[in-house]
Amino acid sequence: MSLFTRFSSLSPKTKNFVVAGGLTTFVFGVYYYTMRAVGGSDELQIAIDKFEAQKHKNEAESSP
Numbered sequence: 001m002s003l004f005t006r007f008s009s010l011s012p013k014t015k016n017f018v019v020a021g022g023l024t025t026f027v028f029g030v031y032y033y034t035m036r037a038v039g040g041s042d043e044l045q046i047a048i049d050k051f052e053a054q055k056h057k058n059e060a061e062s063s064p
Helices: 002-008 012-039 043-062
Strands: none
Touching: none
């Protein structure tokens, strides 16, 4: 509870900076986590490459 009493004694401009810093940290944390989770593996790109290779192989076999 003492955290809130210290926070309420700050000026409004300082409170805004504290809130803005917390929100910015949260947003960058979510962005970093998302980029690591999505970019961590290239499984989709490998599957696309295999599909394209099979597609080209099938086209080459079917054309005389």
